Amino acid sequence: MNIVISNTSKKPIYQQIFEQISSQIIKGELQADTCLPPIRTVAKELRVSVITIKKAWEELERKGFIYSMVGRGCFVASLNQSDIDEKRNDMMLEKLTKDIEHYKTLGLTKADVIKLIERHYDD
Amino acid sequence: MNIVISNTSKKPIYQQIFEQISSQIIKGELQADTCLPPIRTVAKELRVSVITIKKAWEELERKGFIYSMVGRGCFVASLNQSDIDEKRNDMMLEKLTKDIEHYKTLGLTKADVIKLIERHYDD
Amino acid sequence: MNIVISNTSKKPIYQQIFEQISSQIIKGELQADTCLPPIRTVAKELRVSVITIKKAWEELERKGFIYSMVGRGCFVASLNQSDIDEKRNDMMLEKLTKDIEHYKTLGLTKADVIKLIERHYDD
Amino acid sequence: MNIVISNTSKKPIYQQIFEQISSQIIKGELQADTCLPPIRTVAKELRVSVITIKKAWEELERKGFIYSMVGRGCFVASLNQSDIDEKRNDMMLEKLTKDIEHYKTLGLTKADVIKLIERHYDD
DNA sequence: GTGGTCTAGACCACC
DNA sequence: GTGGTCTAGACCACG
Numbered sequence: 162m163n164i165v166i167s168n169t170s171k172k173p174i175y176q177q178i179f180e181q182i183s184s185q186i187i188k189g190e191l192q193a194d195t196c197l198p199p200i201r202t203v204a205k206e207l208r209v210s211v212i213t214i215k216k217a218w219e220e221l222e223r224k225g226f227i228y229s230m231v232g233r234g235c236f237v238a239s240l241n242q243s244d245i246d247e248k249r250n251d252m253m254l255e256k257l258t259k260d261i262e263h264y265k266t267l268g269l270t271k272a273d274v275i276k277l278i279e280r281h282y283d284d
Numbered sequence: 285m286n287i288v289i290s291n292t293s294k295k296p297i298y299q300q301i302f303e304q305i306s307s308q309i310i311k312g313e314l315q316a317d318t319c320l321p322p323i324r325t326v327a328k329e330l331r332v333s334v335i336t337i338k339k340a341w342e343e344l345e346r347k348g349f350i351y352s353m354v355g356r357g358c359f360v361a362s363l364n365q366s367d368i369d370e371k372r373n374d375m376m377l378e379k380l381t382k383d384i385e386h387y388k389t390l391g392l393t394k395a396d397v398i399k400l401i402e403r404h405y406d407d
Numbered sequence: 408m409n410i411v412i413s414n415t416s417k418k419p420i421y422q423q424i425f426e427q428i429s430s431q432i433i434k435g436e437l438q439a440d441t442c443l444p445p446i447r448t449v450a451k452e453l454r455v456s457v458i459t460i461k462k463a464w465e466e467l468e469r470k471g472f473i474y475s476m477v478g479r480g481c482f483v484a485s486l487n488q489s490d491i492d493e494k495r496n497d498m499m500l501e502k503l504t505k506d507i508e509h510y511k512t513l514g515l516t517k518a519d520v521i522k523l524i525e526r527h528y529d530d
Numbered sequence: 531m532n533i534v535i536s537n538t539s540k541k542p543i544y545q546q547i548f549e550q551i552s553s554q555i556i557k558g559e560l561q562a563d564t565c566l567p568p569i570r571t572v573a574k575e576l577r578v579s580v581i582t583i584k585k586a587w588e589e590l591e592r593k594g595f596i597y598s599m600v601g602r603g604c605f606v607a608s609l610n611q612s613d614i615d616e617k618r619n620d621m622m623l624e625k626l627t628k629d630i631e632h633y634k635t636l637g638l639t640k641a642d643v644i645k646l647i648e649r650h651y652d653d
Numbered sequence: 654g655t656g657g658t659c660t661a662g663a664c665c666a667c668c
Numbered sequence: 669g670t671g672g673t674c675t676a677g678a679c680c681a682c683g
Contacts, residue, residue: 266307
């Protein structure tokens with residue numbers, strides 16, 4: 162569980178955290194049923210409020226990445242590969258739809274966008 | 285000058301206006317040196333605050349899409365094709381850089397992204 | 408917008424509020440595009456924290472009952488009858504599924520439950 | 531004594547246990563005066579804390595489903611059919627009252643609810 | 654110990 | 669003025 166918070170970014174902190182954790186789960190870096198550290202510990206480590214962590218955790222639970230048990234802790238949900246693919250696809254499409262909308266507004270054709278991605282996407 | 289404001293979008297209104305006007309200038313739908321309507325008129329038509337229009341206009345001027353003459357109004361800047369291309373490229377790259385960052389976070393390869401755009405980008 | 412908070416209930420306050428508002432929207436007691444009072448005002452009136460109201464409002468927005476615009480306020484979503492029916496059905500089924508589970512645990516047959524509802528449900 | 535604990539459920543573990551045991555007694559699956567296993571054994575089998583089992587047992591004793599004899603263990607109470615019916619009825623009504631309240635909040639009539647139960651209650 | 658809820662402040666961007 | 673985010677405390681039920 163490796164989280165970096167950017168204070169310069171305009172993204173809310175809780176969303177930065179959500180994205181990083183969910184990404185790690187999708188990539189399999191966080192094993193299923195692993196117990197996450199207590200939210201108060203995470204809050205202290207990242208030097209943010211407990212509520213901020215809580216909000217990120219809530220979003221993770223709502224999207225099915227983790228589950229929580231009062232008095233026990235929060236655990237990584239056990240997702241099979243197709244679950245993961247589906248979730249990644251959902252998140253991807255949600256963003257892509259907006260992005261494409263934006264690209265169109267700028268008057269770019271499909272070919273333009275692909276050319277730009279070809280050039281600037283370094284794996 | 286045809287502007288549509290979305291209530292459900294999370295984008296600030298001033299930014300929605302900025303994007304639509306700049307897009308129309310880029311596409312040549314707004315001719316150079318055309319005089320824009322007074323901000324109070326625009327505000328009334330769009331049913332938004334004058335301050336909101338002012339903010340959009342300021343952003344347009346800062347980015348070089350329009351110029352203002354005190355007491356006379358605001359005018360579309362005269363841009364040649366290379367100016368337009370440059371501006372569009374700047375705006376595009378600024379966004380694309382962030383988007384690519386995000387796609388990587390989701391664990392997508394360049395090929396994945398291109399495939400998705402191929403599929404969902406309908407010109 | 409008429410809300411009553413029960414302190415004796417075990418339901419969280421934010422959920423009580425969510426249920427009452429959503430119910431009023433479903434019943435058509437709150438007209439579409441009506442502007443809700445500012446959350447700070449509601450908080451003061453109900454003598455609860457702003458955050459509690461905020462949480463209820465977030466849930467309402469997430470479920471599509473209201474939409475919010477920074478600097479302008481929160482508004483009742485414009486739902487047609489089929490939207491409303493669908494939402495009511497969703498909420499109903501979610502609860503009913505759990506309830507039926509519970510009734511079965513108690514060893515009740517379908518006939519038992521219907522008989523009990525016949526007897527105790529006074530419209 | 532067959533108990534299954536759900537991690538994803540939001541019900542407290544002690545309550546899940548209480549409901550399953552009481553249900554088994556009501557259904558006659560646990561004979562009167564049967565001696566229940568020591569709580570430490572149950573705790574170990576279910577992989578939960580002894581305190582949790584203790585809490586479930588206390589609830590069972592309070593509701594008259596079991597009785598305990600210090601130093602000897604806990605035993606299933608001997609209930610005749612009318613006792614069982616009464617208990618089941620009590621538990622049922624307590625829940626039903628709340629449920630009906632909730633259904634009304636959603637604007638459902640008695641007929642609506644019965645129709646939904648007819649459709650979704652599969653014995 | 655854990656997570657779930659709540660409070661009373663505060664600052665920011667937007668309108 | 670509005671909503672959106674965040675803080676630093678607190679209390680509760682659960683394990």
